[in-house]
Amino acid sequence: MALSGSASRAMSKGVVITVPVLILSASLAAFFLFFLLSSLSSCSCPRPSDTPVSGTSSIDVGVPESSHGNIPLSTRKEDVEWVIDQIHANGLHMHDNVLRKGINPRTRAQQLVDLRQFKGISHYEGPKSNNHTALPCPGELLVEEHHSNYGEPWAGGRDVFEFLAQSTQLRPDSQVLEIGCGTLRVGLHFIRYLNREHFHCLERDELSLMAAFRYELPAQGLLNKRPLIVKGDDMDFSKFGSSIMYDLIYASAVFLHMPDKLVWTGLERLTSKLKPYDGRIFVSHNIKFCSRLGGEECTKKLMSLGLEYIGKKTHDSLLFNHYEIWFEFRRVKA
Numbered sequence: 001m002a003l004s005g006s007a008s009r010a011m012s013k014g015v016v017i018t019v020p021v022l023i024l025s026a027s028l029a030a031f032f033l034f035f036l037l038s039s040l041s042s043c044s045c046p047r048p049s050d051t052p053v054s055g056t057s058s059i060d061v062g063v064p065e066s067s068h069g070n071i072p073l074s075t076r077k078e079d080v081e082w083v084i085d086q087i088h089a090n091g092l093h094m095h096d097n098v099l100r101k102g103i104n105p106r107t108r109a110q111q112l113v114d115l116r117q118f119k120g121i122s123h124y125e126g127p128k129s130n131n132h133t134a135l136p137c138p139g140e141l142l143v144e145e146h147h148s149n150y151g152e153p154w155a156g157g158r159d160v161f162e163f164l165a166q167s168t169q170l171r172p173d174s175q176v177l178e179i180g181c182g183t184l185r186v187g188l189h190f191i192r193y194l195n196r197e198h199f200h201c202l203e204r205d206e207l208s209l210m211a212a213f214r215y216e217l218p219a220q221g222l223l224n225k226r227p228l229i230v231k232g233d234d235m236d237f238s239k240f241g242s243s244i245m246y247d248l249i250y251a252s253a254v255f256l257h258m259p260d261k262l263v264w265t266g267l268e269r270l271t272s273k274l275k276p277y278d279g280r281i282f283v284s285h286n287i288k289f290c291s292r293l294g295g296e297e298c299t300k301k302l303m304s305l306g307l308e309y310i311g312k313k314t315h316d317s318l319l320f321n322h323y324e325i326w327f328e329f330r331r332v333k334a
Contacts, residue, residue: 003215011286026123040161066080071193073166074162085317086119107161108143108148112139112142115139116273137215138210141210142208146207159318164250167328168248172198174198176194176249177200177202177249177250178199178252179235180201180202180251181202182203183215184211184212191200191222191225192225197225199227200235201227201228202232204233251283274330283327284327286325308331312327312328
């Protein structure tokens, strides 16, 4: 009877929890809370802005050196829509081409005359390594005459880069060779995106080479990328090294001006430098060096080199009313 009464009193007062048990429970709860917060802070889930938008043709492909976050290679659908919205929102309209007065309304030719007449290109005495003014820079480059050498807007180089990079799934560690890079109208964009020393070029024009080294690379802050640009006009690629295997080789409006025999010589030498199956060769405008032989003969000659013609593609420009035709080849023998 007494035992029964004690039990009743204990139940009426509730369960008794000792101090050590209370401390242990609090410690476990704190540890669990810390673990949960740590897991949430280290989550690698993409942010809303990093999530690809469905229905677009662009993809995020890698991160260039000294950059953070995903960088799309080509213009996306939402980018175009944003530009259109901004033009409409600001009430912008097309205007006739008129000479407008401004801070410096002179033409490039007038600027060049002033540079020469008033000795606007001056040099100090001293070693070239410590004296930037001792390095020669032609006045034609300082007024950017080389931007007018292509028969179409200089900005079109961005279009070419976007098309080729997207078509080949370019990554920063890809190896790229341009045949006839000129003044780097296209090459600048590849150099900026690719890892150091991963852009190569064979160019024959001396003024174009000077424009690349003395104007475009310094102006764009790309000297640290150390592109390998070699002077030559005989399709000799020996200076680029025998161990390099290219992901992309392209010639923009270059083979049009070369004898067919020299083009075939170049293709023969380049085939062994192109990555089998995945590597690509792109040629713009036309492939008369091939079509002049006839369809079957051209196919046979390509196969004898280990190349296969994949097809023709067109790429339209966001920057001006223009589209380009490109012809794609790949290496089919390891």
